[in-house]
Amino acid sequence: MHLLPAWIWIAWFFLLGAVIGSFLNVVIYRVPRRMSIAWPPSHCPACKEKIRWYDNVPIVSWLLLRGRCRHCKAPISPRYPLVEALCGVLFALAAAAVMRFWP
Numbered sequence: 001m002h003l004l005p006a007w008i009w010i011a012w013f014f015l016l017g018a019v020i021g022s023f024l025n026v027v028i029y030r031v032p033r034r035m036s037i038a039w040p041p042s043h044c045p046a047c048k049e050k051i052r053w054y055d056n057v058p059i060v061s062w063l064l065l066r067g068r069c070r071h072c073k074a075p076i077s078p079r080y081p082l083v084e085a086l087c088g089v090l091f092a093l094a095a096a097a098v099m100r101f102w103p
């Protein structure tokens with residue numbers, strides 16, 4: 001842990017948290033609808049088009065697509081990047097606390 005600067009660990013845990021937040025978005029959307037969380041792969045609920053990996057990068061893709069589906073331009077809820085960012089921040093704070101970097 002001490003071979004790398006603390007900020008690299010904190011950034012890493014932010015990214016890990018954002019990826020887990022992305023998975024939680026799948027759970028949040030599908031479980032109440034009694035859908036499988038594994039199948040089908042990520043797709044637009046409006047046009048059913050499969051979401052490519054580069055359109056599925058936590059936070060970044062939503063910003064680049066300006067909150068709209070690449071294919072049909074249907075709006076994508078800001079809840080997705082917010083859940084991803086919140087999870088990322090919580091993971092980063094937990095990592096910082098474990099490393100006694102903060103508080």
Ligand SMILES: [Zn+2]
Pocket residue numbers: 044045046047048049069070071072073074
């Ligand atoms: Zn679409």
